[in-house]
Amino acid sequence: MERTIAEINAKIRSGHAIVWTLAELKERLESLTVAEATQQVDVITTGTFEPMESSGAIINLGPTDPPLKLRQCWLDGIPAYSGIGAVDLYLGAAQSVDLNPEGGEADTLRERGGGHVIADLIAGKAIPLRALGHVTDCYPRASLETMISKDTINQFYLYNPRNLYQNFIVGVNGGDRPLYTYLGPLQPQLGNAVYASSGALSPLLNDPYLRLVGIGTRIFLGGGIGYIAWEGTQHFPLQKRLANDTPIGPAATLALIGDAKQMDPFWVRGCYFKNYGASLMLGVGIPLPVLDEEVIARCAIRDEDVVAPIIDFSIPRRVRPTFGVVNYAQLKSGTIKIDGKTVRTAPLTSLYFGQQIAERLKEWILKGEFTLAEAVAPLPGDRAFLPQQSWTTPSTRE
Template sequence: MLRTVAEINEKIQQQKAVVLTVEELKARVQEVGVTQTTQEVDVITTGTFEPMESTGAIFNLGHTDPPIKIRQCWLEGVPAYAGLGAVDLYLGATVMAEYGGLGDAEESRLNTVLPERGGGHVIEDLIAGKPVQLRALGQVTDCYPRPSFETTITRDTINQFYLFNPRNLYQNFIVGVNGGDRTLYTYLGPLYPRLGNAVYSNPGAISPLFNDPQLEIIGIGTKIFLGGGIGYITWEGTQHFPLQKRLPNETPIGPAATLAVIGDAKQMTPQWVRGCYFKNYGASIMLGVGVPLPVLNEQVVAHAAIQDQDIVAPVVDFSIPRRVRPTFGLVSYAHLKSGQIKIDGQMVRTAPLASIRLSRQVALELKQWISLGQFTLTEPVAPIPGDRTFLPQDRWGSQRASE
């Protein structure tokens, strides 16, 4: 081992640590090689800014007088899950507004301003300090006699307000195309007929998990940049599939590892947490996430030196409405970022769903925090499991149908 996290943190606190963004690291390796770069650099910062559907916020409102046991609740007309404690709520980013949860005047205003409104927009508003209308219905009991409650809340008038995201940071994902004869509206946005476009969501070689392919540095307890504040990796993410097939450089050829993360939303900024809407599909949220990689040895640098031409994603045809869709093979991120790829002899325009520019800015902002001694590193308390399989549900449905 070249250095330890404790030694790196000591340098960070003294503002003596050498920190490079992952793009700077890749360029440095090209110039002087892995060994010299390892000797020079203490921390590598990675980042992404992309839609992350499995995101949500937990709130504690504080008790009313008389108390209420909330069992139905709407924030700006968006339903929040109330099956927790009496005044604890969970708001998912993809939940769409039900304007019956608002008064007539507020419903009219929101329909005028933004008809396609979901949980991600409400989370963004609260992070920005904006007021949010709350309407709640309660289960009347002896200790919670209040049947309903209406108020306006902000991030400063509630207790806990934090993001808890069951699945962020896909290690890799797919490229969506449409071989059919009509436009398809998907979680990648519109896919135009007859291979009219190709959309990819991962920012490629700057994305966090591509640069630690076997999750040897990243683990449970790793401190991260989350939405402009500080967050932590809490567990494997849902649909975590580390057993995905991999190239010789250990990077996966399709969707693989994912992470669950948490962070205090009161520290976050709307620059890095933005509600969004996909036409004819639904609401989501754009989230900036950055992960620091401590340079403990040469292997860390060697993994982080991968380039876009070294990693691939599968091209998937969404015109086939099945769980397992046909593919047109694998394509490198270098080709994807060139603006066009060739499919069956046809040149197809490409576009990223992630913002490459803002992904770079996440890595740069995290670099600045570390360089100024404002962000130290943590060692994982446990590894992310590397043996998870992916279980589909169709086989159980088929079995029940035949009985």
């Protein structure tokens, strides 16, 4: 049996579409065959809620009187990039407070960054803005101090260069001191292990070759509607794979875009990792159209069918040693064995909220408030991963 997205959308608009969350599908496959499930369901909804620091907001302030051309700008003390137009800004979620002239943080006790400012704006809060201008004949203003909110700025949308890793790693610390990382604190001597994927419920692991998504795919983003804009940075579809085609580590990523003015602050939250920095907790949901039996077969994977590498962060190199791979059933059990030692595990991804997003997206589709979008172009499947090399300048001395 085969369907098209147009046929599925017709069923959505008429109120006859059958939608299951990914968790519901996996449960029903215990009693249904792949062929039977394909006959019954039209769309599978997925969701994840996790830190996504490679995110940010594009903001257009609108012209001032007299006109201002931004040279430097701070939103609640957080610097925003202003080299993209007279009054256009890009605020990165991981951006932190400026350094003071002595080289220390302007406010060492302020555990706040760009993600918090973005979340506050989405929540409707007013944010102080301070700007310095590049004075020219057509932009004579030298500075600006004001308050902004999402209602007083023109455009305010998220453009996230790298979200939704298809798979990720498990972080551990084999050293003698605590480490503070993008996975959170890692305790010494293998005191804990942190993973950052929902395993068999992770959206892209159920579409390993990105057959069902592409540029222009409509998604749930931060409680509103967003789109896949491009491949994500560090997109690496050539990652090694198991026999079931799931990658054994970080692989595909997506660049996402969406109108922040329409988002729900419940699904966009600033966060801070101790001694590491700011990030953004973000909810993303991907609908998977059931075009044929292959879609259901791919979605039948279980946590024991998907693995992630255990990486030792105590070695400060790009290529770190590993303790092999572990499957997500073991990770979700709460403990794993590493070199004979029992190690506690914890997810950085909220498994509960990911399920809530899948349920919310299902409700939207059943109500006819969300239809599927045909991709305008596929995402590349041949990107290599290129590390940056260090080059030294030869000495000119004899």
